[in-house]
Every structure is written in C-alpha cells, then in structure tokens.
Amino acid sequence: MLNFLHSKLKPTIICNCVCEDDYPANNLISNKPNQGFMAFSVTKPPIDLTFNLPHQVEIHQIKLWTSIGALKSTGFEVKIRNNEGIECRIGSAFNITEECITFCRNPIDLSMGKQIQFFRYSQRILDKVTTVIVTIKTTKKCPPVLRKIEIWGLPAQCLNKLTKEKILKIWDDTLYTSPNTNEKISKKTKEEIQALSLIDTNDVPEDFLDEITYNIMIFPMVLPSGKMVDQSTIDRHSQTEEKWGRLPSDPFTGQIFTKDRKPILNLLLKSRIEEYLLKNSYKKEIQSLPRVLGRPIKRRSQPSETQTLSSTLIHLEPKPKRIKVENFMSKTSLEDEIKFALKGIKRYSQISSATEKTDNDNDEDEDDANNHKIEKVIACLSCKSNDNLYRILVCKHLVCKPCLVELSHKNLCSCQTTFKTNEIEKYYI
Known part of the structure; x- marks a missing residue:
C-alpha cells in the first residue's frame, strides 16, 4: 500500500481556519510531518482539513496522531468525496485518549493502537476517492491540533495502466531515498529498510521532550504551572504576546511572570539530556543539536570595571603590596x-x-x-577540583558541575547559604 499524503505524490490541503505561525496545515503534507498542525490559540472546534489527492484512490486506512505535546484533540469525523462529487461520512470517534487512532476497513492488527472500522454503507464509495475531509470536533481545552496524518491505499482500478505505473514508480523512489539528504541509496532488503527507519525515528525519553513542541529540549525550564518546556518555546511565546501588547506569561495558564513566579532552569534534567545527546551523537538528527552548558559568553582581553561578573572573564592575579x-x-x-x-x-x-x-x-x-x-x-569548595567550575553569586563560592548537581536538589551551598538556580553562572579560568 501507498501513503498518498507523501510529499512526492503532491497532495494539497485546505484549512478553513487561521493557523499558528510555526504550525501551518501544510506541515501535514510536507517533509516534516511530525511538527504538525495547530489552529490559532483563540480558535474553537469544529474545523475542517480538506486533503485533495492528485488521482482517484482506493482507501484502506486513515491514521491520525491526535496530540502535540500537552495539546490534544479528542473528537474526529472523517468524510470522503469521489470524482462525481458524492460526499459521504465514513467514520467518527470521540473521547479519544490514545496517541494514535486508525480508521480502516477490517481491524486486524491490534498493535496499531485504537482501530475504528469504516461505516458499512460507505464501503462502495471508498474505491474512487479524490478528497478526504477530516473534521476536528472536540479538543481537550485547547485549540485544534493534529500532529500527523497518513492515508494508505492503492491506485483506483479505474485508472489506466500508465498512470498506475507512474504512481508506483514515484512511491518506490521514496522508499529508497534518504529522508535527510534526498539522495538515492542502493536497494536494500525490507529488514534493512526497517532498521534504517528505526534509527531515524529517535526513541527519546518522554521527559526530554518539550510539552508544547514535542522536540528535545536544550534548556529545559520549569514553568510556574509545573509544565516543562524549552527556553526557545518561552521566547517565541513572549514575542507573540508582545505583538498584542501583553507581558510575558505562562503559555498554559496565562499567568504573568513576576520576580517570584517565573521559569526556572532544571539543571538535573539538562545534565541527563546532555548525557543522552552525547551517547547518541552518531545520529545525524542529534548532531545538529547543541550540547554546551550555559549560554555563550563574549570573551574580552580587558574586562571593564562597570561590567558585571556574568558577562566578563575573571582574571585572578596576586594583589599588589599595599602601602600603609x-x-x-x-x-x-x-x-x-x-x-x-x-x-x-x-x-x-x-x-x-x-x-x-x-x-x-x-x-x-x-x-x-x-x-x-x-x-x-579557583577550586571547588567541596571536592577541591578545578575542572568545569560554576560560581554561586550569593556566597561567591565556586563549585564543580557534579557538586552543583547535588547541591541543586536542596538549593543549599556547602557553606549553608541558600541560592536559586538563576543565581549560578559559568566560571572561566
């Protein structure tokens, strides 16, 4: 069977609502389908996503991935339209809790998640489909979202032989093409192709993923609402709020950030993510992700007295002899x-x-x-090590990275001075 929403087969999509900037409906038929579709934050269901196929298709399965991070759509209705303009409802599902649901003709494989059989009266019209309309009916107190969709089937029997061969040739080329470089690779067995797909689809621990974008976090931040997102997600949300004249706030609750209620860097989780990225650095998808603790600091030969310690390098020299x-x-x-x-x-x-x-x-x-x-x-206060040091701004003490991870559990320095995670800076010797 073929996935007729693959970008090489050139399907088109129409959405009847406004989308978020980074989540347009075209993501569902592009080379990066996992980024998904998300309606504008004030949009309420129902909304329609209309997929136009270039040729008539005999549909066997329609797979839907229903959530993006913590946002989830819980009710769907699927309709189809043939070349004669006849429109028919073929399935619906509500109160969905699974990550993936499949509308199919005959549910057999239980490993595919929740399966929903097409309506019986629609079987006769599924053989010549040109348009599929997916309606998001309900959501889980969020705007309508859809992370991924696949429409599996075969070219309709009414198509001529030349058209069928052309479609099958395009699909064969997609199977033996590298997804990252679009360069054709040599033919492999089915087992080798499946192994390659498993390497490309990273099996990342769920707590390493942003709860909004569902991408690996580089700077994991704990929001006042308790959710975990990356710093770049907070920055993009703040920029969007600024366009409407609003102050930076929690993307989940809308509470404005204050001195006591603001995002906090999770150093322990960051160290675990760094370790995971280092172990999987041979993967091409991982090589593009940064693995440097802290933000880049501009180095200068002579730091001025007015600059803060966090933006300059500290050169310790013996104090000159003072004249009384x-x-x-x-x-x-x-x-x-x-x-x-x-x-x-x-x-x-x-x-x-x-x-x-x-x-x-x-x-x-x-x-x-x-x-x-x-x-x-210039040495760690606890273990006397001088490698990979950090400075606690409250008590001016230096600690190494392993000791800092242990102290961050209680936010208490070895000198019994309490500190916050935003009161730590990288120390350069």
Whole structure:
C-alpha cells in the first residue's frame, strides 16, 4: 500500500481556519510531518482539513496522531468525496485518549493502537476517492491540533495502466531515498529498510521532550504551572504576546511572570539530556543539536570595571603590596635624621632591626595568605577540583558541575547559604 499524503505524490490541503505561525496545515503534507498542525490559540472546534489527492484512490486506512505535546484533540469525523462529487461520512470517534487512532476497513492488527472500522454503507464509495475531509470536533481545552496524518491505499482500478505505473514508480523512489539528504541509496532488503527507519525515528525519553513542541529540549525550564518546556518555546511565546501588547506569561495558564513566579532552569534534567545527546551523537538528527552548558559568553582581553561578573572573564592575579598611609606619612626627613643620629647606639639598632624583621615577616605572611586565598578561590569548595567550575553569586563560592548537581536538589551551598538556580553562572579560568 501507498501513503498518498507523501510529499512526492503532491497532495494539497485546505484549512478553513487561521493557523499558528510555526504550525501551518501544510506541515501535514510536507517533509516534516511530525511538527504538525495547530489552529490559532483563540480558535474553537469544529474545523475542517480538506486533503485533495492528485488521482482517484482506493482507501484502506486513515491514521491520525491526535496530540502535540500537552495539546490534544479528542473528537474526529472523517468524510470522503469521489470524482462525481458524492460526499459521504465514513467514520467518527470521540473521547479519544490514545496517541494514535486508525480508521480502516477490517481491524486486524491490534498493535496499531485504537482501530475504528469504516461505516458499512460507505464501503462502495471508498474505491474512487479524490478528497478526504477530516473534521476536528472536540479538543481537550485547547485549540485544534493534529500532529500527523497518513492515508494508505492503492491506485483506483479505474485508472489506466500508465498512470498506475507512474504512481508506483514515484512511491518506490521514496522508499529508497534518504529522508535527510534526498539522495538515492542502493536497494536494500525490507529488514534493512526497517532498521534504517528505526534509527531515524529517535526513541527519546518522554521527559526530554518539550510539552508544547514535542522536540528535545536544550534548556529545559520549569514553568510556574509545573509544565516543562524549552527556553526557545518561552521566547517565541513572549514575542507573540508582545505583538498584542501583553507581558510575558505562562503559555498554559496565562499567568504573568513576576520576580517570584517565573521559569526556572532544571539543571538535573539538562545534565541527563546532555548525557543522552552525547551517547547518541552518531545520529545525524542529534548532531545538529547543541550540547554546551550555559549560554555563550563574549570573551574580552580587558574586562571593564562597570561590567558585571556574568558577562566578563575573571582574571585572578596576586594583589599588589599595599602601602600603609600611616607609615608613609610618618617617614619624614626629621625621622630619617633621628635614625641616622641614633644609628651608633647598639640597643637602638637591635630594636630597629628586630622591628624591620617583624614587618618583613608580616608582609610575607600577608602575601602567603593572599596566594593561599587565590588557590582556594579557583577550586571547588567541596571536592577541591578545578575542572568545569560554576560560581554561586550569593556566597561567591565556586563549585564543580557534579557538586552543583547535588547541591541543586536542596538549593543549599556547602557553606549553608541558600541560592536559586538563576543565581549560578559559568566560571572561566
């Protein structure tokens, strides 16, 4: 059987509502169907998606993926239209909880999820279909969404032999074409092709996916509503709100962000995602994703005093020896004359030398203390490691990445100082 909504077969789609910017209806028939369709945020069901097929088709199955992240459509109605203009309802489903549903002629394979048989009176019209109309009737308190749709069948028997051969040739080319580079690859067995499809479809843990876009998160943020989304999703939502003159808010509840109610970076989940991306770095889909902790910091040779610590590199150098103002003011010409006059007295010279020695020892001790302090600063407060350090802005202490992951559970530094996740910055030596 063939999927007649594949982009190589050139189907068309018409939607009777306004779509979100990144989720137009054309995504359902493009090379990236998993991005899906989403109606504008104020749109209420029902809405119609009309798929026009280039040739008459004998339909056997229609598969629908009903959710995008936390957004879900729960009621569908499917209608078809043949070349003579006759329109007929072939199936409907409501109160859907499954991720995928399949409308089919004879439900057999139970591994395909929920299966719904076509209405019996519509069997005679399923052999010459040119248009399929999918109506989203109900949703789960969200705008209508549809992540993916496939229409499987065969060329209608009424088509001439040349047209059938042309359709089958195009479909064969799609089976032996790389989905990322569109370059033809050598013929393989069915088992090899299935293995290749499994590699391209990443089996990503569900908690690594954005609950709105259903993509792997790079900067996982916990919203005040408890949902987990990527920072880029929050940025796009804030830009959309700004166009309407609204302040940045939670995409799920609409509550405006404040100082105490704002997104927080989940460092523990981010480290798990980094580990997953590193283990699967051989996959082409993973290679394009960034795997760097923190945001890029612009390096400068001479940081200015007015810049904050988070935007400049900190160069620790030994503190220059400070001149005490009192001693400097006391060294006048009269004092020098008195010392010169008393230089010949043995008792005075011994006291003077002892005093100078004590001052020198104090200066050396102060330099040693400063050097020791610097050595302390550039090492982790807990394990004394100096690799991959982070700075806690509240107490100015440095901790390494493994220690930071443990401290972030209780948000408590080793010095018993509480901190927030947004009060941590990358430290460069």
